[in-house]
Amino acid sequence: MIVSGSSSQLLAAALADETGHELATATYDRFPDGEQLAAVPAFEGEEAVVVSSTASDAAWVELLQLQDAVREAGANEITTVVPYMGYARQDRAFRDGQPISARAMARAISTGTDRVVLVNPHEPAVAEFYDVPVTVADAAATLADPLTDLTDPVFLAPDAGAEGIAETVRDAHGAGETDYFEKRRDRETGEIEITPSDAPVSGRDVVVVDDIVATGSTMSEAVSVLRERGAERLVAACVHPVLVANATTKLRAAGVDRLIGTDTVERGCSVVSAAPAIGDALK
Structure with a gap:
């Protein structure tokens, strides 16, 4: 039985199709005082797969309730x-007195489950924070599926840490070069400086690939540089299209022709699904 959080209903349905498991109809309500109540139908003697992205604090509470609800349901x-x-990016205390939020969240999830599947965590080390077995699914290759008409493509990562994802997408596409930008963050101001790579992009299609696009600031900086250097078409691709506030507008204004994401965070640009990768991890 697959049980979906309210923020992951399309992905849960796709996972049910992928695995052949039944899809439960969960309900999501609130009490008059604002407290949440996520509930599931009863079932006996079955494995429950709870699928829920946690892009908000409310989603975290809902996930913990669903874990408890399926246990109560049998x-x-x-x-x-x-x-x-x-909270996966808060994998260490950056200043004295700060929490390691990823660890706190992982421990909370661990109390209500037998195992966990993560999709392309920003910091792979967060898997070690869980007290139950963890499997990491890689959905990056699916980002290549819509890229059917590229001309002499270059797959660029915004920094060295994301070059592996760019290589995965390039390999799935079957052709092209990979490279990355140098990214430096000012510790005092938090501002990011993007230094262009040496890859020739004039007249070529460029796919900028990252695991997460949140505010869009880093990717917008990269795209602006590429546009100035004569890139033909610019595609922004990411596994997790968080896209808070004006991120989508920011990317378009910088020169992005197309935005592609998976359904790990369900947005308008979620044109490919992480369900096949998750299905493999569940086997």
Whole structure:
């Protein structure tokens, strides 16, 4: 039985199709005082797969409630799929007195599940914070599926840490070069400086690939440089299209011709699904 959080209903349905598992109809309500109540139908002696991205604090509460609800409903074994794990970038205390939020969240999830599946966590080390077995699913290759008409493409990562994802997308596409930008963040101001790579982009299609696009600031800087250097078409591709505030507008204004994301965070640009990668991880 697959049980979906309210923010992951399309992905849960796609996962049900992918695996052949039944899709439960969860309900999501609130009490008059604003407290949430996520509930599931009863079932006996089955494995429950709870699928819920945690892009908001409310989604975290809902996920913990769903884990508890499926246990109360009779599930013998619970697998929790976290397509997008919020707070995963806070994998260490950056200043004295700060929490390691990823660890706190991982421990909370661990209390209500038998195993966890994560999709392309921003910091792979967060898997070690869980107290139950963790499987990491890689959905990056699916970003190549819509890229059917590229001309002499270059796949660029915004920084060295994301070059592996760019290589995965390039390999899935079957042709092209990869490179990355140098990114430096000022510790005092938090401002990011993007230094262009040496890859020739004039007259070529460029796909800028990252695991997460949140505010769009880093990718917009990269895209603006590429546009100035004569790139033909610019595609922004990411596994997790968080896209807060004016991120989409910011990317378009910078010169992005097309924005592609998966359904780990369900947005208008979620044109490919992480369900096949998650299905493989569940086997």
